[in-house]
Amino acid sequence: MALIIEGKASIEVNPAKVVSKKMEVFYNPLMELNRSVSVLLLNSIGKKGMQIALPLAGTGVRGIRFLKELDKGIIKSVCMNDYSKKAVSSIKKNLKLNKISSKVKVSMNDANLFLLNSKGFDYIDIDPFGSPNPFLDSSAKRLSRNSILAVTATDTSSLAGSHIKACIRKYWAMPLRTAIMHEIGLRILIRKCQLIAAQYDKALVPVYSYSSDHYLRVYMECRKGKSHVDSVLKMHGFHENAGPLWLGSLWNTKIAEAVFGLNKEQKYAKFLKTISEESPIDSVGFYHLPSLASRHGNMPRIGQLISELKSRGFKAARTHFMENSIRSNVPYEGLIEITEKLKFKA
Numbered sequence: 001m002a003l004i005i006e007g008k009a010s011i012e013v014n015p016a017k018v019v020s021k022k023m024e025v026f027y028n029p030l031m032e033l034n035r036s037v038s039v040l041l042l043n044s045i046g047k048k049g050m051q052i053a054l055p056l057a058g059t060g061v062r063g064i065r066f067l068k069e070l071d072k073g074i075i076k077s078v079c080m081n082d083y084s085k086k087a088v089s090s091i092k093k094n095l096k097l098n099k100i101s102s103k104v105k106v107s108m109n110d111a112n113l114f115l116l117n118s119k120g121f122d123y124i125d126i127d128p129f130g131s132p133n134p135f136l137d138s139s140a141k142r143l144s145r146n147s148i149l150a151v152t153a154t155d156t157s158s159l160a161g162s163h164i165k166a167c168i169r170k171y172w173a174m175p176l177r178t179a180i181m182h183e184i185g186l187r188i189l190i191r192k193c194q195l196i197a198a199q200y201d202k203a204l205v206p207v208y209s210y211s212s213d214h215y216l217r218v219y220m221e222c223r224k225g226k227s228h229v230d231s232v233l234k235m236h237g238f239h240e241n242a243g244p245l246w247l248g249s250l251w252n253t254k255i256a257e258a259v260f261g262l263n264k265e266q267k268y269a270k271f272l273k274t275i276s277e278e279s280p281i282d283s284v285g286f287y288h289l290p291s292l293a294s295r296h297g298n299m300p301r302i303g304q305l306i307s308e309l310k311s312r313g314f315k316a317a318r319t320h321f322m323e324n325s326i327r328s329n330v331p332y333e334g335l336i337e338i339t340e341k342l343k344f345k346a
């Protein structure tokens with residue numbers, strides 16, 4: 001056993017070199033960012049009296065961080081569930097270690113049964129190993145009005161186009177295998193969640209999304225009512241032959257700015273700043289400069305191009321999805337014309 005400190009939580013874990021589905025309970029250090037963003041997001045939204053559900057709680061580290069790091073008044077209760085006996089005993093041990101005994105409930109059940117047997121939640125976090133698909137229906141059923149559904153997908157090989165048939169089977173859409181594949185995968189995942197919730201007259205509107213290392217993550221606000229659902233469904237369509245997918249915004253700009261603003265960890269600052277800067281730009285996909293260079297010859301430096309686009313009244317920023325890439329509302333032909341002029345000036 002090893003003691004790990006993450007945020008304000010102390011966690012006793014079985015150290016493992018490689019985290020895999022076969023391990024019954026595990027602490028995955030690669031998911032620290034995932035958990036930190038969930039803390040920042042709930043503090044940014046600042047909703048009070050929330051009933052929080054962690055149906056796949058693992059070691060309990062996320063729930064413990066919520067209980068120790070969320071602002072006063074945000075939590076009414078945190079329900080931590082896992083179907084593994086070892087996970088549940090680890091959650092209980094870690095709660096004791098962190099001296100937490102109130103506002104928390106621990107259960108050992110299948111995640112779907114746990115959700116279906118509940119009266120509903122203001123925040124449900126689906127953080128499995130692999131696809132979130134098996135848990136979407138029960139989550140959608142138990143989302144309260146204006147609640148948040150957080151979804152992680154680690155099966156990026158399907159969503160980002162390495163396994164086209166798997167993506168069609170599991171996410172009912174055609175992926176893409178180009179520089180923008182992770183954004184496309186995220187948009188395909190969002191549409192799948194939206195379709196599941198639409199059946200129950202619930203509209204899921206993304207408020208914060210990102211791709212990191214080996215996973216995709218999205219937070220969606222649940223609005224109840226047929227007209228909200230119809231507006232969401234109208235925003236499904238295709239992009240460069242990929243889709244159907246969500247064509248709307250991936251972020252609520254105020255939340256993206258607040259998540260960056262509240263962060264105190266230097267190691268996440270650049271990543272969260274980039275997301276906050278790209279969040280107001282309404283565009284599906286982005287321009288990957290090395291791909292453009294292979295078609296149009298050398299490109300100007302990214303900083304120079306962003307300044308030039310802004311000076312001409314376009315929105316432009318780097319994107320967290322890919323190095324050397326620009327998210328902008330400039331049309332393709334316009335961008336090429338500007339790069340040619342910049343080359344001429346140089």
Ligand SMILES: C[S@@+](CC[C@H](N)C(=O)[O-])C[C@H]1O[C@@H](n2cnc3c(N)ncnc32)[C@H](O)[C@@H]1O
Nearest residue numbers: 056057058062082083084087110111127128129
């Ligand atoms: C990726 S881990 C969860 C990590 C955790 N959310 C965190 O933030 O550290 C997935 C967990 O889901 C549990 N699990 C998998 N399938 C489940 C199911 N059908 N019902 C309940 N728990 C399940 C596993 O035992 C494992 O502990």
